Amino acid sequence: MAFRRLSLCIGLSLCVFMPPRNSPGQSNNSIEKKPPASSWIQAWIDANLATVVEDYWWLHENPELSYQEEKTSEYLADAWRKAGFDVTTKIGGFGVVALLKNGPGPTVMLRTDLDALPVTEMTGLTRASKKKTTLPSGAPAGIMHACGHDVHMSNLIAMARLMASHKDRWRGTLMLIGQPAEERGGGAQKMIADGLFTRFPKPDFAIALHCDASKATCIAMREGYMMANVDSVDIAIKGRGGHGAAPNTTIDPIVQAAELVMSLQTIVSREVKPTEPAVITVGAIHAGTKHNIISDRCDLQLTVRSYTPEVRQLLISSIRRRANAVAAAYGAEPPEISLSDGTPALFNNVSLSKRLRNTLTETLGIDRVGEAEQVMGGEDFSEYGLAGVPSVMYRLGVIESGRLEALKKRGQTSLSLHAPDFYPDIDLALPTAILTMASGAVELLQ
Helix, strand or coil: CCCEEEEEEECEEEEEEECCCCCCCCCHHHCCCCCCHHHHHHHHHHHHHHHHHHHHHHHHHCCCECCCCHHHHHHHHHHHHHCCCEEEEEECCCEEEEEEEECCCCEEEEEEECCEECCCCCCCCCCCCCCEEECCCCCEEECECCCCHHHHHHHHHHHHHHHHCCHHHCCEEEEEEEECCCCCCCHHHHHHHCCCCCCCCCCCEEEEEEEEEEECCCEEECCEEEECEEEEEEEEEECECEECCCHHHCECHHHHHHHHHHHHHHHHHHHCCCCCCEEEEEEEEEECCCCCEECCEEEEEEEEEECCHHHHHHHHHHHHHHHHHHHHHCCCCCCEEEEEEEECCEEECHHHHHHHHHHHHHHHCHHHEEECCCCCCCCCCHHHHHCCCCEEEEEEEEECHHHHHHHHHCCCCCCCCCCCCCCCCHHHHHHHHHHHHHHHHHHHCC
16 A cells, blocks of 8 residues: 655654545555556567667677777767767767756766777677777787677667656666777776866766676676776896807896796785785796897786785785896896786775665566676776766676586586677677666666
8 A cells, every 4th residue: 555754743753654645436556556667668678679689780790999989989979869868979089978867866877888809700690790900910800899898888779768768767867978998998087087077967876787708687796896906017127138058148038037927926925915816917928039049138018906906006016126126136227117008996886786786686586686706807997986986887697598508518617708709699688788777777867
């Protein structure tokens, strides 16, 4: 039975609940209840999914690399504009901002990334990407949405159409952004630097999702840290070259590098608290030209991962200290050490995470909302949280359960994002994306 609330002040403030007055002949049981958000959202999905899936396939067939997302941003901007949003392009490069104002209320930002990867698609799909590029090394490569950004974009195209056609269901301002260069870790920062939160309303909340190679129709959430700080470190070790048969006349940079590589492995095991996640990986080492020539230089490329700012600083300081110490031990010049592609750790706002988990559990059912594991991958959606916007990213399962079972039978534990054979089961993944994102947005836009 429905009730209406009357506040009566009698000495102390008391809340008294009274049954509503009915029209003559009307019983309380005949009063219509407002349907839950999931019902009208699902009805829209059922009626419009085919159109959004076609958007997905266009985006999948036309991927563009980081900082080159010109056609992608135009496609997204056009779709948002046709849905009735006020659209601004070229924010921080090829970034797109779309606003739909619907009276007083909070501002909620939904974010998608735009860029693809230099990966040659090997999915065997009829509408696989056939785009090509040339890498800085001169080697040829394909271009592919191997990380699911095509899913993210088609989801926000659906969000624009859905929310614009149901303005009676929410109030406030809906802000959609298409962010370039997530894969390079710089797009969010560039959009912020170009006035994302000064030229446009600063959001009260921000939500994003990311594809995960797990069961479609399910999502996973986590409060607090979910993804890592990411730093790329380049070390140029200096030496003195010479003949391989006369090493006493040289300062061998390869020997220095070998000692440094082993030394770096003990930073995590001996300097970092065991309960703090951290990774230092030497991903590349380059030196020399011939068997009998000692080079005068050896280049190392490291990826460094952590969660807290304190551990991040400790790792970088220790790498510098040890690299300089090895050089000093060999009487070599100090190495050149540079950092690039830094991305801060992704921290999901705790109170917002709890609020959205409650909403999405009610929407999907408790068996379809899991606990997301912490991973050492990076995601520059974190920049918006550091800029003062309470933010949450959740993971979207995109692989049909039958495919996952088939993988297990072949002894393959899972599919991997960024792999040439990765693809989502879009007819299952996209409805869950739309349903969860819309339910979360409507919960906040009240």
